[in-house]
Amino acid sequence: MTVIQTDKPWEDVRQHIASGDATGLLGFLNHLGPAETARAVSRLTVEEHGQMLTLLPPPDAADVIEEMPEAQAVDLIEDLPPEQAAAIVDELPSNLQADVMAELDAQDREAIFEEMAPQQAADLRQVMDHPGNTAGGLMATEYLAYQDEYRISDVISSLQANREKYADYSVQYVYVIDAEGCLVGVLRMRDLIFTSRAARLRDVMIPQPLRVCVDNTLEHLKEFFGQHRLLGVPVVDENERLVGMIRRVVVEEAELKQANRQFLRISGIIGGEEFRSMPLLVRSGRRLSWLSINIVLNIVAASVIAFYQDTLRAVIALAVFLPMISDMSGCSGNQAVAVSMRELTLGLVRVRELLRVFLKEVAVGIVNGAALGLLLGGVALLWKGNPYLGLVVGGALAVNTVVAVSVGGLLPLILKGLRLDPALVSGPILTTVTDMCGFFVVLSMATILLPRLVP
């Protein structure tokens, strides 16, 4: 694989576009490799995107689109005239077609549907009728199916005759259907080698093959491929009619996408991925929608401090420790959130097992709270020479660590039970609870011990 290592490949791309040199552009992109193509294309302007996709033949334009992150691919398609967009969408694999079309405005989408061949539009609408993370939304409609009346020789002739067309299919299995289109059997590609050419499919097929239903969820599919070492599985509708097939790789890609979305949501990037090539106000707006909720929660938490202003004025050293108690409790709580999210993803814990998680986290909280409390209390003692200050600061951090890990461990389970997204909601709730509790514990303890704290 020759990968051209140029520092600014978008400048070459730009030159080829400007001179209208389709062959040169194609040759350059073919040698660039997918990651570099995505990087180069993301640097072009909206106009250049349009020119590039117009310049390339639709199959090659589709190859470029396939290599882009989804959010960028959607932007590119959106800016094209419907006729041209339809020609490119037509060349995408069917599950990617559905992903891209689902992200478009309803109006753009309908315009593209109208430009597509009626049968293809109908197939695509069928896939899009199902939610993205179900078998129906992930399945490909390119598969091989023959009636059980057929002979092996018929299948081989059909395969040979359609070699070109099937080259793009990921053909591992031949499905066998009855006269009503219901799935009745399967043959592996290699079975075609070992079997007499005169045999009828119904006599040599593996009958009643494993299958999934259009409305099975991604969770179910993950479990299915975990249990069965298959490269793909046929998809049937509620009447057992064969409607598509799902490859293992598609399920694994969906899983990876889910993991990446989770990472972004937990970092406060919502409403889809952000790329620095997006317009400034889109990027600012998306980030702000999250930050503005967070600032309100922060104001609520800080009101606890406002309530104890007199204590603070008397023992100003406490003001130094408040942000530390807030930050350390947040960190301890986030570790517990991460462990619960992983255990949920791996299926090691169920939503109802609150008591078990609580007991496990309290134990960690007591050990870590004691360690961190002694450390911070010691620092306070050394700094001001007042053992009561050490007691207040260290004791508050110890207590709040126990609270933070318990809340952090339980939150993802509770949120999942309430059908909320733990990745998105755990963080802000956790920090608000731990801040309020931490500020309250340290300042109320200080108020009680005030005579001992004032020098």
Added chain:
Amino acid sequence: MTVIQTDKPWEDVRQHIASGDATGLLGFLNHLGPAETARAVSRLTVEEHGQMLTLLPPPDAADVIEEMPEAQAVDLIEDLPPEQAAAIVDELPSNLQADVMAELDAQDREAIFEEMAPQQAADLRQVMDHPGNTAGGLMATEYLAYQDEYRISDVISSLQANREKYADYSVQYVYVIDAEGCLVGVLRMRDLIFTSRAARLRDVMIPQPLRVCVDNTLEHLKEFFGQHRLLGVPVVDENERLVGMIRRVVVEEAELKQANRQFLRISGIIGGEEFRSMPLLVRSGRRLSWLSINIVLNIVAASVIAFYQDTLRAVIALAVFLPMISDMSGCSGNQAVAVSMRELTLGLVRVRELLRVFLKEVAVGIVNGAALGLLLGGVALLWKGNPYLGLVVGGALAVNTVVAVSVGGLLPLILKGLRLDPALVSGPILTTVTDMCGFFVVLSMATILLPRLVP
């Protein structure tokens, strides 16, 4: 697929183990599904794990091990006598063998090697000689290769004769080698159908097939499978000798594992995954190793506040806003970290493009800083009726938001350039920098404007 839905499957497992009922246990696990098996097994004690793996025949014990998260699988293997451990490891797929063996203590590992068949031990050592995230570490040594002298009919006879043995192989390709074992061609399974049985492999093979080298990195493999729609690729050593093959799914699983590890590290879970079934002190210790670094950084940051105690005592309201400025700046910075990490993963940004990222982030920082600063400044003004307090608090948040997003956007690039792990290191450095800067800006502004702030 029948999945038994029992609330506490580990109790059934425990009963079967206690009564020594291997057939009953096997039947129960087969119907349980992989996720539930993993959950049930994770609840057993160390003794029960040993009894269970002793009870099951090695191939079935290996199936259970395969379904466990890797960290738990390693613990299970470690506690077994070497002879028994070797029998189970022998039944695992070769890339999982390497993963598990690599995590064992050197002593346990050698004991297991000694119990294995010499040829299998040698094969496994060869895989383990390569770092885990390279082609050599990910490859399987189960593949089909025939010399170019052979005829198609020889291959078909060999396939038929070894049907049983090859059932577990993921056979999609037949590789063709010369007398020295060098890779010279490839045949797809379906090519065997279309070709005359008398033909020699060298005359019908696809010559000079795509290949990867044992020392190619995971990044390279991701790019390879992104560019080529293949299900697997042969692996050659530096002398072009065929040594293994890598399936696409193995690369995608490695990618998912990498994404999950990144999520855990960014949440402060280091040294491998944590499960609540692990001993308390292991869990506490791992979390503490991270927290104790964090608390030191917190003390450093808070020392800025200690420096301005007089200002704080004069304007105690500032103490209410310090934790808010710290938290909000941390959130803004983390968003920028997440965007940079995604762009790095997708290859949309290079380590050297610091200036571009900086300019893009400063723009977002100015917009969001202005919005958040106005909001918080307004709250301060309304609360105390002092416009200068609003100016100090809002202005400081605005300035610090710009600092936080710039630092957050650049940190992952800089850390990656220094070959440090951005997921692990970005968070603590970011919060320390933004805390110190935020505390300094708000308190120094307040010190300058002190006469206007004191009521």
